[in-house]
Amino acid sequence: MGRYLLWRKASMTYFRIACALLLLALVPFRGTAEIPVQASSAKSTETTLAGTAEAVQEIQASPEIQEVQENQEALMPDAFVEEDLSAIEALSETTVEMSLEERARICQYDIPMPWGHELFEKYRKYYLSATGRKILANVMQRAVPFLDYIKAKVQEYGLPAEIAYLPFIESAYSPFAVSRSGATGIWQFMQNSIKGYGLSITEWVDERRDFMKSTDAALKKLMDNYKALQDWPLAIAAYNAGLGAVTRAVSRAGGDKDFWHLYDNGLISKQALDYVPKFLAVASILRYPELYELPLPEAPSMQWETVPLDRQVDLRLLASKAEIPMETLSLANAELHYTITPPVDAHLLKVPADKAEQVRSVLSDPSIPMVRYEVYKVIQGDTLTAISRRYGVSISMIVKVNPGLNPDRLKIGQTLMIPLSLQPLQKSAAASTTAVQHTLYTVKKGDTLYGISRQFGTTAKAIAELNGISLNSVLSIGQRLKIPAK
DSSP states (O other), X not given: OHHHHHHHHHHHHHHHHHHHHHHHHHGGGOOOSSSOOOOOOHHHHHHHHHHHHHHHHHHHTSHHHHHHHHTHHXXXXXXXXXXXXXXXXXXXXXXXXXXXXXXXXXXXXXXOOOTTOHHHHHHHHHXXXXXXXXHHHHHHHHHHHHHHHXXXXXXXXXXXXXXXXXXXXXXXXXXXXXXXXXXXXXXXXXXXXXXXXXXXXXXXXXXGGOHHHHHHHHHHHHHHHHHHHSOHHHHHHHHHHOHHHHHHHHHHTTTOOXXXXXXXXXXXXXXXXXXXXXXXXXXXXXXXXGGGTOOOOSSOOOOEXXXXXXXXXXXXXXXHHHTOOHHHHHHHTTTBSSSBOOSSSOEEEEEEGGGHHHHHHHHTOTTSOSSOEEEEEOOTTOOHXXXXXXXXXXXXXXXXXXXXXXXXXXXXXXXXXXXXXXXXXXOOTTSSSSOOXXXXXXXXXXXXXXXXXXXXXSOHHHHHHHHXXXXXXXXXXXXXXXEEOO
């Protein structure tokens, strides 16, 4: 009995050593939903192992271990004890050296990862290849202006942290992305899917491209999906395929609300079947980029503020006065169709947080014009459509800044104020404050711009510019064209 107790004491002591080694091995990889796992470089691995060795030496120097070592000869002949200690020693060896896959699996995820799933692992392997890593790095560089905002909103809504990486699959974080089916913006909303989510599309804006409003809309939509389906992979599939389609798939599955059951039985669209494993594979990597030694974006993260406007503003003028790169303002306010903000009582302009005070100062100075205009005198044959095309502004924009203007009845010599939201698309001599001499020509059957230009001794380009049309425009019989004077 005394020998057994001594063996048990030795076993428990070795087990404590093994547990200590396990804890030391796991410390660098322990994480929470907020703190990413840190990848071990060669130097940090060496430090960790050195720390492990010191801890082992300290434990081995304890009186209990000394007692075990003194009685080792008496204990080891027992085959049962020998096998038990060998197993404990094997455990201590395997816990120090962990594979990348093992480290990934002990990381904390809000959405359970389908480790071992064929398609999931296939995508992980691809994105961890040299080509895949380049794609990840490029897209995450593009995400820099928006990712912090999206992460904060995901946390605010109480959604899984992995959701912040869904735009990687949707649009590669581009607010200007448009799919073949017309889905638009970072979150790829279709025009018929925005109802009830606070997004609008007008002549002035397409709020599917507004990274703030579309993020709110997308997260609300995902919350609605989850409330209906009670399964995050299914909710994500519904974001891609539509809630109705996924709900019908669940019905065909006998009410089983488990994405992987639907996957295994082919009860959901092939696109959604591919979409969810691909997203989860990307999220499993991007959630802990340091673990995979992915290059982090070189640009610092960006913080934004919204500034309410009480007048229309030309972004080019504001960028110049507030010393903000025009590209930054355009990207942040991608919802605008023009470089001029809408004529509404209060439009929220998004600006870098560190420039917000400067922007407010510029806007509060009434002596600084925020919209540029050109004076245009109507000549014979002019139409508002041709003028709007020539200057790259909408008809409604011209009407807005010219009170009392009748778009269908322009008068020769009438003066118009043209807001210059863009450089004139087709600059012509007619776009000046003085009239230009020209001849009117009525298009006949078989006419082309090139044929007409030769007939009048001018160029097709000159005729196209004067009439606000392109060189490839199809002419209509009876159409009236202005021909520039020689």
